[in-house]
Amino acid sequence: MANLNLTLKVWRQENAQAQGRIETYKATNIPDEASFLEMLDIVNEGLVHEGKEPIHFDHDCREGICGMCSLTINGVPHGGKHVTTCQLHMRQFKDGDTIWIEPFRAKAFPLLRDLMVDRTALDNIIAAGGFVDIRTGSAPNANNVPIRKKTADAAFDAAACIGCGACVASCKNSSAMLFTSAKAAHLNLLPQGQPEKNKRVLAMVQQMDALGFGNCTNQYECEAACPKGITVDNIAKLNRDYMIACASEAVGVYS
């Protein structure tokens, strides 16, 4: 097992108001089977040992399902390997590499400290309509609710979104369209989501716009950066559903 010696360029910022800056750290003797966050843990242990403030970063489950870890690595959220930062391993890097580590950046994601940002804006989009109001009961028996296999698959793929915000951080316009469209599509595709479909689409889009996210320019950076493989087909569906919702509301067609 080869151990790596790396140079880290890390964004440090004491609090939301402070002026941030890039600081350089040496990460020495990093085992290549360590995850990216474990590498930062090793660096932090060294910093604590020297009596310095460790680098603050978000993390929770460390198994790629909670969506808490972030980090923009060399300009790409989660490092661009289709996994979350916690699942990114140091074997992806070479000995002597310089790695730039920055927070997920967007005006809608205010920075809290160092590499931690506040992603409450995404929760606010969910709160606007990403739910089903009525009680749908516990999981139904298989085949009790008729639904086409391909539709169920599409809904499941959209539901794989863990809400990490990499789509927003990678977008050249800081647009939250991939997140919003995945959350809307996941319910809009299923029978349980049908009664509130138009209301949901209008409310979620309105909330997304109000929170100060940018507008999608169809560059598909989000899809490339997404650790869960959410496709921009969901964005096309949201555009389609939005047109239908507006038209239905305007002329009073209620389905």
Added chain:
Amino acid sequence: MNDIITTACKFVTSSIGRKILVALTGMCLLLFLVGHLAGNMTIFGGLSPEGGTSWIDSYATGLHSMPAWLLWAIRLGLLAILLVHVGLTLILKYENYTARTHYQMEGTLKATLASRTMVLTGVMIFAFLGFHLWQLTFNGDPHDCYHHILAAFQNPWCSAFYIVAICCLFMHVRHGVQSIFQTLGLNTRKIRPLYNIIAILFGVVVCGLFISIPVCVLTGILH
């Protein structure tokens, strides 16, 4: 009625609604481009040998023999479409700019150069459009269109500007055409490569044919 107005207001102020308007006006401008190109191609009819009117002259006089109200309705309609397209895009772009905080180390995964320079190429096309209208529409004589175009393109600077502007148009159209399908919700993972091919083919054919005119004038094929 109230519902229609409130929904329409919400639509034209929302991100998706404005993007759809940009896509629809862009589609109209693409159709204009095709029509304009078809008209331009009459220049290859050349001068008639008996000293009669050339194809492009009869095309130009034909356009001008339209009733004045119709001609101006089309012109003002096109201008309105163009202004909606440009105006909304600039507003959306400004919002995008303010929504973003920049990275010290910028990374790009798959955004094409064309998609990242849409505003730049758009402004270039807009500037060219002003010059193009001034040179050929407002200072041209429809009865001697052929010689007027020939004289214009025999100036290498004029031809060079035209070719650069059309190259910008290619970049703009290359992203724009496939973007229309996505914004109008007609895109899926399966059909996306086809839209990409359509966008590139459309750009190559339309822009290639536009560029063929100054190239043929400069090389003496049209004289």
